[in-house]
Amino acid sequence: MTQRPYIEYSNVEVAFNRLVSGLKGVNLRINRGEFVYVVGQTGSGKSTLLKLLSHQVVATGGAVTFDGQNLGALSIGDIPALRRRMGIVPQDFGLLPRKSAWENIAYAMRAIGKSRGEVRRSVGKILESVSIGHRADAFPEQLSGGEQQRLAIARALINSPELIVADEPTGNLDPETSIGVIQVLADLNQKGVTILVATHDAAIVSMFPARVVRLENGRIVEDSAPNA
Ligand SMILES: Nc1ncnc2c1ncn2[C@@H]1O[C@H](COP(=O)(O)OP(=O)(O)OP(=O)(O)O)[C@@H](O)[C@H]1O
Numbered sequence: 001m002t003q004r005p006y007i008e009y010s011n012v013e014v015a016f017n018r019l020v021s022g023l024k025g026v027n028l029r030i031n032r033g034e035f036v037y038v039v040g041q042t043g044s045g046k047s048t049l050l051k052l053l054s055h056q057v058v059a060t061g062g063a064v065t066f067d068g069q070n071l072g073a074l075s076i077g078d079i080p081a082l083r084r085r086m087g088i089v090p091q092d093f094g095l096l097p098r099k100s101a102w103e104n105i106a107y108a109m110r111a112i113g114k115s116r117g118e119v120r121r122s123v124g125k126i127l128e129s130v131s132i133g134h135r136a137d138a139f140p141e142q143l144s145g146g147e148q149q150r151l152a153i154a155r156a157l158i159n160s161p162e163l164i165v166a167d168e169p170t171g172n173l174d175p176e177t178s179i180g181v182i183q184v185l186a187d188l189n190q191k192g193v194t195i196l197v198a199t200h201d202a203a204i205v206s207m208f209p210a211r212v213v214r215l216e217n218g219r220i221v222e223d224s225a226p227n228a
């Protein structure tokens with residue numbers, strides 16, 4: 001019965017330089033197991049908000065805490081352990097173009113120290129879990145946009161993360177494919193995984209209602225519960 005929030009942003013400022021600000025005075029609490037959309041226009045600060053959690057961006061004011069850890073106080077040596085707890089789906093997918101879908105996952109698993117045996121046993125299952133098992137041998141450029149997106153999500157699942165941070169996971173997908181991608185995230189949420197999704201896609205938000213945090217020019221201007 002802990003009251004400590006899982007994720008907390010307290011008066012967070014991100015100033016990229018003297019002129020460009022990413023976030024201003026952001027206060028936000030997210031509990032374990034929540035599904036939260038982060039919405040807002042291009043440049044409003046969605047990616048910045050998400051990247052603070054994986055320490056790809058560091059607050060220049062205020063504090064971000066994750067499960068009680070002040071992320072601003074972490075040393076470089078602590079960052080890999082932090083990132084291992086979360087599945088990060090970057091806005092640009094970040095797939096390795098010269099490796100097949102299977103190898104993309106295998107490579108990521110080897111990079112976090114999984115044994116060859118474990119890789120051989122798990123990669124197929126992970127691809128299957130996002131319904132691209134049949135595309136294991138395809139290279140990223142041979143995959144459709146939705147399949148690439150699923151591969152990026154699959155790669156984020158290799159640590160069985162407790163938190164998934166997905167930046168525009170339905171980016172340029174058609175509505176039907178987008179629903180499939182969000183369904184994958186919704187299923188994980190059902191299993192208790194906390195999900196943060198940055199999106200432009202109002203249709204998705206209305207189809208899979210959840211908490212919505214809206215940013216405008218780096219500030220939170222709305223934070224509404226699913227049925228508010
Ligand atoms: N590394 C950086 N250096 C300087 N400015 C940055 C950097 N990253 C982001 N910004 C600026 O911070 C603001 C917020 O950017 P951010 O990427 O968070 O927006 P976004 O809401 O994710 O936009 P989009 O919907 O286009 O992905 C923008 O003005 C952007 O130009």
Ligand SMILES: [Mg+2]
Nearest residue numbers: 046047091167
């Ligand atoms: Mg962005």
